[in-house]
Amino acid sequence: MLLEKINPDDFEFEERPIDINRVMRVGKGRRTPSFNTLSVVGNRDGIVGIGFGSASEIAGALRKSFADARKNLIRVPLSDGTLPHEIICEFKSAKVLLKPASPGTGIIAGHATRAILEYAGVRDALTKCLSSRNVKNIAEATMIGLRSLKDVNEVARIRGKTVEELLHKRPKNSNS
Secondary structure, X not given: OOOOOOOHHHOOOEEEEEEEEEEEEEEOOEEEEEEEXXXXXXXXXXXXXXXXXXXXXXXHHHHHHHHXXXXXXXXXXXXXXXXXXXXXXXEOOEXXXXXXXXXXXXXXXXXXXXXXXXXXXXXXXXXXEEEOOOHHHHHHHHHHHHHHOOOXXXXXXXXXXXXXXXXXXXXXOOOO
16 A cells, blocks of 8 residues: 655644643652643544644643644545444554444444544444553554555455456355
C-alpha cells in the first residue's frame, strides 16, 4: 500500500482531546506538576490522526497534541459508513478488535476507539479491547488497525484481478 502524505491545510478538521493526564516530576525537595494529553483530529470523511503532547499547562499540552495529530494523518478506507473487513490490531500490550457492522448499529466501542472511529467518519462498527487498559496504547492499536485496512478495489489491483473475480465464491467440492 502506498502511503500518501496528507496535507493538513487541504482539509477542515475537527479536534478533540481523548485523555488529559496530570503527572508529577519529583526533584530536589519538591514536586513539579506537568500535563500530557492525547488528542484526535479528523474530518469525519476518511482522514484521521492522533497526537500526544506534554507541557506544564493544559492549554500548551493540548496545542502540542493537536499539532502532533495533524502530522500523523492517515486515510481510512470506508465501505458504506463501516469498515471494509474485520481486523485484530496490536500495539505493545494493547489488542483491539475492529469489526464492520450493519447500517444503524452505530459505533460500539470504548472511549478512545470511539473518538478515533467517529472522527474517521465511521458510522457503524463493533469493537472490543481484548487486553490492556492503557488509553494511549489502545489509541495507537486502533490507528494501526485503521492503517492496515484494505479496500476491495486495492486488493483486486494488487492481485491483478477484477473485483468480481475476487468476490466470486467458488462452489463447494461435492467429493468431501
